[in-house]
Amino acid sequence: MAHLTGISLAHPITLVAAVFTPWIVLGIALLIGFFASYLTALSWADLTFVLPATGLGNVVVALLARFWLHEPISLARWAGIVLITVGVGFVTQGPSLTENTAIEAPSRAEEMRPVLEKEQVR
Amino acid sequence: MTIPFPAVPSGLWAAAAMIAAIVLASTAGEVLTAAAMKSVGDLDEIRARDGLMGAIRAVLTCPLFFAGVGFLALAFFSLLFSLNHLPVSLVAPASSSLTLVTNAIAGKFFLKENVDRRRWTAAILVCIGVYLLAH
DSSP, rough: TTTTTOTTTTTTTHOOOTTTTTHHHHHHHHHHHHHHHHHHHHHSSHHHHHHHHHHHHHHHHHHHHHHOOOOOOOOOHHHHHHHHHHHHHHHHHSSSSSOOOHHHHHHHHHHHHHHHHHHHHH | OOOOOOTTTTTTHHHHHHHHHHHHHHHHHHHHHHHHHHOOHHHHHHHHHHHHHHHHHHTTOHHHHHHHHHHHHHHHHHHHHHTTTTTTHHHHHHHHHHHHHHHHHHHHHHOOOOOOOHHHHHHHHHHHHHHHOOO
């Protein structure tokens, strides 16, 4: 967007033209890819599992800024990168989906019953 | 010519209200979208069975999904509005890190997710991390 000439409210049609700029098209395509992946993740994992994990995106942005754009990263930002990485590491060690105990518990008991009965016969 | 932002231009309460509006709208959007995707079911399985178009149809025929996207759009426009009054270095990190904590609370109460100590720790660590990285 920084490469485009100034867009003013008096000429809103220039904003429509901006949508067809190659970089903007690529950006929109990547955003659609992000949203599709995000929705797929939410369909099989908890929100409280997925959302902290997406925080890793901030780390990728910071590392790209450092090593591709050669922007300086302050000590506070390195601390932020470490905290996010540790946080995501924490959440991924646990289960991704809350098991529905009301449904799961009886079915497990049913599965165990024949085994237990066999033990009692012995 | 650059227009300098005063430290807290519209008063502390106005700034807090603008950030609260973004956080609330975005939390409502995330929770509704998550509830919609849970009601649709595993998208990988739907795609394996009905193809990509079947998966897209399953999402687009869920009314909860549009409620969620509506709130996410509201959060986006609240963000644009607040950027007109407050510096981006305050709004962006404050709203994105606070949203993580409110989502953990909302996930526990509205989605009945098991937010154990591990998930609380992760939400708070990522929250502080995002703030440090973005401010």
